[in-house]
Amino acid sequence: MGFFLETLFGGLMAGMLYSLIALGFVLIYKASGVFNFAQGAMVLFAALAMARFSEWFPLWFHFDSKLLANLLAFVAAAAVMVVVAWLIERLCLSRLVNQEGITLLMATLGIAYFLDGLGQTLFGNDIYKIDVGMPKEPLLVLQGSFEGGVLISQEDLVAAVVAATLVALLALFFQKTSTGRALRAVADDHQAAQSIGIPLDRIWVIVWSVAGVVALVAGIIWGSKLGVQFSLSLVALKALPVVILGGLTSIPGAILGGLIIGVGEKLSEIYLGPMLGGGIEIWFAYVLALVFLLVRPQGLFGEKIIDRV
């Protein structure tokens, strides 16, 4: 039982991390109808920027406070992501308005190639460390109830708390601010939003910037776990089943989907894996999502698809 709980907790926390990346997909899809395959590349780009800035700033400005370096690097990396968002909107998306979904998807794949190349050209292609002082030692809880207790990685716990905070902040932003209201209006109906004077292009820049900052947070957390390297951009592939399971247009869906996939993955790896020969994590998530979609084709909380002739 203790072991089962441990796996369960591990799955829940891994799920929070997937949700963090899935959130970026959902934000952009909701506001612009673009399925952004470049999200993974954005995570890598942001993490590279963060890692290198926090390394360079102390050298450039001659100080050695780690906290200051990390803070400055975070601000600088966020600024870089905003610039990237603006450039993507200006140079690419604004010229592809009204194209079909698949053309936009391919364009974001092109952007992904570009960002992968650019990030590694600018910031180098070694493995870098991000050290924001995440606690590394595991935590032992529930020692009273089970023999041996339950081991929980503190790093995952912090990451899950950060993810939850970010989601809460985003929910506030979407519900309570006027920009958030404009974003929701654009998501509902581009034309209607435009007709009441909401500037589409500015909204898109905002939403890509927000997705960029979300990517930065995801990059910091994943980067400090795995190290910042090219394979970080593949993390997005693990978040895709989360997105479709939760529904492309739903932020709570991304969270719940992440938790389901995270738990499903870990439990299947432990209990089904040995039977099938191991390494089933990656496709199990997709098959889980596929089976779910057969029952609810629009995902858990996605908007119901209504076909009209």
Add this chain to the structure above:
Amino acid sequence: MLYRENGQFKTSYRADQQIFPVLQDRVAMLGLLAIAFIVLPLAAPEYLFRAILIPFLILSLAALGLNILVGYCGQISLGTGAFMAVGAYAAYNFQVRIPGMPLIASLLLGGLCATAVGVLFGIPSLRIKGLYLAVATLAAQFFTDWAFLRISWFTNNSSSGSVSVSGLNVMGLSVESPVSRYLLCLGFVCVFALLAKNLVRSSIGREWMAMRDMDVAAAVIGIRPMYAKLTAFAVSSFIVGVAGALWGFVHLGAWEPAAFNIDRSFQLLFMVIIGGLGSISGSFIGAAFIILLPLLLNQVPMWFGIPLSTALASHLESMIFGALIVFFLIVEPHGLARLWSTAREKLRLWPFPH
């Protein structure tokens, strides 16, 4: 002046229904085939076959198959690499386990196995649509990646996990030299392109297109969605499977699952989109573009004599590749094939536009 159909009168239905109704097109096509079948095998250097022509032919075959699914039936698939892998590994097993199996037969049987898997993964398309389906097809990709890596029966218990074929021959003729391999691929491509062209302009092709344009409306006028979608998956994955078998047998010779990973799927989707969705010739143009572009990008720094480290060169290459993809999507979202058809319309009126 040179390209117009004035004076070319059709006097029978047969003449009216031919694939190339304009005489000049027929002449150009015959010329192209003559170059491909006669001039190139005589004149081209070995490097050209190995590095460009054979990969181009096989990948354009795969792109053709994908185009039937994505371009004609409107079902986005990101799992093409999986169907190629199924074709390749099935053909390998037929070749190795059945003594005296003819090469062509194992290639086609490999295609049939890919068809079965394709239909299986096509079944969700009856319920899941659009981008949800696209992501769901990734399940096929990751599952086959895993299956061919972990289940050793598929690789004939090979210890390294990679499989290889050798001593290929077609009806006693050895296909070991680059020229004969090229001709084998060319034969397959020509036959399948002709079949595909005829399929898409027959009733089933029209059903696919109706499905693509609006599936509910198509169902209302009496097209069975299940039949139309599953046949598209079947035909598409058959062609893709044969292409996969050719890729393994003829181009690589020895391969492991990584040869058919997700990058291959994206690459094929790029070919179809850059070339032109819903166009047979677009598949070829797209394949040529995607294959030649990296080769060209590799050469450019050398022409200017700029020394670049390999890492930097590959990053720059991926940057330029991505930027060019976006550029072409912006300039011509309907693909390069559309450029050609626009040019043809202009040519018909030239030099006296009314």
